[in-house]
Amino acid sequence: MALLAGRTVLLRAGVRLGAEAATRGGNGARRFASHRVLVEPDAAAGIATIKLKNPPVNSLSLEFLTELIICLEKLENDKTFRGIILTSDCPGIFSAGLDLREMCGKNPAHYAEYWRAVQEIWLKLYLSNMVLVAAINGASPAGGCLMALTCDYRVLADNPRYRIGLNETLLGIIAPFWFKDNLVNTIGHRAADRALQLGLLFPPTEALQVGMVDQVVPEDQIHSTALSVMSQWLAIPDHARQLTKSMMRKATADHLIKQREADIQNFVSFISKDSIQKSLQVYLEKLKQKKH
């Protein structure tokens, strides 16, 4: 069982906590990994590296999100860790964002369950007491970008194929208000207005210019850079940094928390529309045909 949104929910079949590997790392720290979320602990440094491993593109399926939520809960409750580096185990892809198959051809109850999990992961990441550094080692569209935007610092590997942004309009869908709020808080209103309307995916140089990421580094330096950024952030006393983080983020998170059920209903009715289903199916089909 896992705690989702203050309520206890049964994990869906296939997401079995019992399937985790729990071993001890070299430094004695407990290492735990689910199927798709690898955690590499460095207890001495107080840092855990989370590697997303849902090949081929780390799309955020309900099962993957559930595993990630459980993993974050565990780390948040483990006093050993003060910082998380969020990165990908899938070469060239940070995350392709929400899994389009969860939003196509399913029933309203499924859409509602899925959207609650999307809200939950965002709240968990955005309000985390730990320092979160995104080591973005691949393409990061839409929900992938959103995950990175929840972090306290973003390092992007310098590869023109690694584009990042909220491209929802290109799919004929709309970034929800809390995606928008997170982006506005990061790059400012004017740049967010343009980026959201045009569904812009920024290559590294432009992403840095617009403030979508904080640093662009050669690919082979991404982890060492994330570690050095982390040590700078961890040098700040936790209580002062955490209260400041909360002061900066609480209003944005509360905006969603207060409207959570209404946001789910909005999503379900929007995504259930025939026209939206058609757009998503066409988009998925285009992705599949790209290779042929």
Ligand SMILES: CC/C=C\C/C=C\CCC/C=C/CC(=O)SCCNC(=O)CCNC(=O)[C@H](O)C(C)(C)COP(=O)(O)OP(=O)(O)OC[C@H]1O[C@@H](n2cnc3c(N)ncnc32)[C@H](O)[C@@H]1OP(=O)(O)O
């Ligand atoms: C009133 C308003 C109220 C509420 C709100 C309303 C609306 C809700 C808004 C919902 C928000 C959604 C945010 C999202 O995250 S939507 C997802 C957007 N993601 C994308 O656009 C990325 C699409 N993917 C790509 O661009 C490329 O795949 C990528 C650059 C990531 C990788 O390219 P690469 O060439 O390496 O791989 P591909 O051959 O393209 O893909 C491999 C297989 O993976 C499948 N795939 C890719 N992305 C997804 C995905 N997001 N979901 C599911 N499946 C995905 C792809 O089809 C290939 O499959 P196969 O052909 O191998 O079967």
